[in-house]
Amino acid sequence: MIGAEIETRMETFMRIALLAATTLVLTMSAAGADIIEERQAIMKERGDIMRVLGPIAQGQQPFDADTVLAALERMNENALGDSIMDYFPEGTETGGDTRATPAVWEDSEAFVEIETTYSANIQAAVDAAPGDLDEFRAAFGPIAAQCGACHERFRTQQ
Numbered sequence: 001m002i003g004a005e006i007e008t009r010m011e012t013f014m015r016i017a018l019l020a021a022t023t024l025v026l027t028m029s030a031a032g033a034d035i036i037e038e039r040q041a042i043m044k045e046r047g048d049i050m051r052v053l054g055p056i057a058q059g060q061q062p063f064d065a066d067t068v069l070a071a072l073e074r075m076n077e078n079a080l081g082d083s084i085m086d087y088f089p090e091g092t093e094t095g096g097d098t099r100a101t102p103a104v105w106e107d108s109e110a111f112v113e114i115e116t117t118y119s120a121n122i123q124a125a126v127d128a129a130p131g132d133l134d135e136f137r138a139a140f141g142p143i144a145a146q147c148g149a150c151h152e153r154f155r156t157q158q
């Protein structure tokens, strides 16, 4: 009798433990997928901002100091600096439809360094508040270069 009761209790305990473990795994992968989506949304916004600034830098759209500064400020808010790894935590190397390469984690120092340079260049551009096309181009060139430099090594080719 007592033996059977203990056995039932053990079974119940095991079931609860198993359920808890499964829930934990599910929660973790959901959080991982969320953070992948979040960092991709941050990157998408960079793309949107580039669609404003790129044509101006290329002379396809007229230079307007207010438009440029507003876009640079938006870019500044979007930049992650040395906290970029918060969006690339361990466990999000795969999953979702991430295009991050393993190098993000294998050489996170270099990855963080590019984002830090990128962010500093944007801050400098905001501080400079470009007054004409030449000033804007000088400030914008190094920023745009970091997009490609980072993607080359840290984002998979499609």
Ligand code: HEC
Pocket: 036, 039, 040, 041, 043, 044, 046, 047, 050, 097, 098, 099, 100, 101, 104, 111, 112, 114, 115, 118, 143, 144, 146, 147, 148, 150, 151, 154, 155
């Ligand atoms: C420090 C590195 C780094 C810098 C700087 C950087 N990116 Fe990215 N970008 C990435 C990585 C890594 C991914 C892939 C993220 C993923 O899929 O998890 C990515 C993805 C993207 C995507 C695809 C987003 C999607 O829809 O999934 C776009 C668009 C993008 N970046 C634009 C830009 C632009 C524009 C700039 C510069 C203004 C920029 N990025 C600067 C690392 C960087």
